[in-house]
Amino acid sequence: MTGPAHAESPSPTRELHAVTLPAGPRLLRAVDDALDGRGPALLPLPPSLPAPALRAVLDALRPTHVNGVRREHGVGVPAEVAVVVATSGTTGVPKGVQLSAAALLASASASLRRLRARPGERWLCCLPPSHVSGLQVLVRSLLSGTEPIVCDGFSPEAVLAGGAEHVSLVPTQLRRLLGADLSVFATILLGGAAPPAGLLEAARAAGARVVVGYGMSETCGGCVYDGHPLYNVDLKVGDDGRVRVAGPVLFSGYRLRPDLTAAARDGDWFLTSDLGVLEDGELRVLGRADDVINTGGEKVVAAAVAAAVAEHPAIADAVVVGRPDPEWGERVVAVVVSPDPPSLAVLRAFVKRRLPAYAAPAELIVTDEIPLLPNGKPDLAALRYGR
Numbered sequence: 515m516t517g518p519a520h521a522e523s524p525s526p527t528r529e530l531h532a533v534t535l536p537a538g539p540r541l542l543r544a545v546d547d548a549l550d551g552r553g554p555a556l557l558p559l560p561p562s563l564p565a566p567a568l569r570a571v572l573d574a575l576r577p578t579h580v581n582g583v584r585r586e587h588g589v590g591v592p593a594e595v596a597v598v599v600a601t602s603g604t605t606g607v608p609k610g611v612q613l614s615a616a617a618l619l620a621s622a623s624a625s626l627r628r629l630r631a632r633p634g635e636r637w638l639c640c641l642p643p644s645h646v647s648g649l650q651v652l653v654r655s656l657l658s659g660t661e662p663i664v665c666d667g668f669s670p671e672a673v674l675a676g677g678a679e680h681v682s683l684v685p686t687q688l689r690r691l692l693g694a695d696l697s698v699f700a701t702i703l704l705g706g707a708a709p710p711a712g713l714l715e716a717a718r719a720a721g722a723r724v725v726v727g728y729g730m731s732e733t734c735g736g737c738v739y740d741g742h743p744l745y746n747v748d749l750k751v752g753d754d755g756r757v758r759v760a761g762p763v764l765f766s767g768y769r770l771r772p773d774l775t776a777a778a779r780d781g782d783w784f785l786t787s788d789l790g791v792l793e794d795g796e797l798r799v800l801g802r803a804d805d806v807i808n809t810g811g812e813k814v815v816a817a818a819v820a821a822a823v824a825e826h827p828a829i830a831d832a833v834v835v836g837r838p839d840p841e842w843g844e845r846v847v848a849v850v851v852s853p854d855p856p857s858l859a860v861l862r863a864f865v866k867r868r869l870p871a872y873a874a875p876a877e878l879i880v881t882d883e884i885p886l887l888p889n890g891k892p893d894l895a896a897l898r899y900g901r
Contacts, residue, residue, distance in 0.1 A: 526590035529554040532577040610769025611731040620762040621734035624744035638678035640665035684890030697721030706890040741796035758783035807836030848875035
């Protein structure tokens with residue numbers, strides 16, 4: 515088993531082409547060429563990316579070409595790097611996660627093996643290929659000897675009528691499919707965020723075979739399915755409670771940032787930002803280490819509170835963040851979607867029956883929908899700072 519993510523080579527030898535192609539045959543061919551070495555390494559970017567955001571990504575990641583045009587002061591990548599995935603950049607500066615062909619293919623092969631997907635079975639692509647979840651739909655399709663069925667945007671009607679055996683979704687998309695016969699899919703691979711309370715049960719009652727994935731760009735996407743690691747992937751939880759991953763699916767380093775690469779390493783292990791526990795070999799993710807709210811000296815895991823809030827029958831969706839508070843340092847804020855929301859006092863009492871009193875929300879915000887990033891994850895920065 516190959517393990518460590520390594521520092522970037524001091525002598526890059528391969529061109530890096532940024533492309534703003536939609537999911538489709540041209541991008542699929544470019545990914546295929548990048549994987550087998552016929553073509554340059556790829557930095558896939560959303561075609562709809564606003565000009566200021568595009569400039570920020572290009573300035574940070576410095577590809578040699580943009581849509582085939584050579585770019586001044588571009589820098590190549592190490593020979594083994596096939597794709598660079600730009601992170602969502604919620605901190606303001608996007609990072610480039612360098613993925614080798616070997617890592618991407620190991621991940622896709624292990625995924626198909628675990629899902630018992632057969633050659634010739636097709637995948638539906640309704641996630642952006644600029645993110646690792648959408649990219650891996652393309653790689654799995656190549657390994658399956660098929661072309662993905664592309665859904666431009668997300669339409670429940672188009673997704674259900676697409677004719678694919680397998681589909682990769684985020685929880686918001688799966689929720690929009692409820693009420694339909696979901697047995698039309700052999701597999702619904704669910705990732706991007708933890709599913710809220712009741713979603714899996716409702717989907718399975720509608721005939722869905724849902725497999726919940728856990729992973730990130732640095733692990734070529736999902737590397738743990740339903741709590742258990744994929745073939746050749748190792749897991750452990752350190753004394754600090756953070757999840758570590760090792761195996762052939764690991765990234766090759768952060769683009770032009772050997773300092774960040776070194777900080778993400780724990781020997782041969784990738785040090786994730788997630789807190790978790792292993793119970794009889796099964797991983798249970800508690801939340802992100804950087805989403806711990808320090809309120810009055812007590813540490814509160816935001817994801818644990820969100821899960822408790824989402825159990826309330828009147829709440830359809832919930833996210834919990836910490837906001838600055840002059841007295842407590844941070845206060846626990848619940849942002850919920852609910853047609854008939856409970857009062858803050860009722861919600862606090864509900865949460866206190868499940869968690870320590872200090873974890874109960876001090877503020878309740880009701881909204882029509884949770885703001886999302888392009889990869890389907892909640893926009894925590896917008897929620898945290900009220901943007």
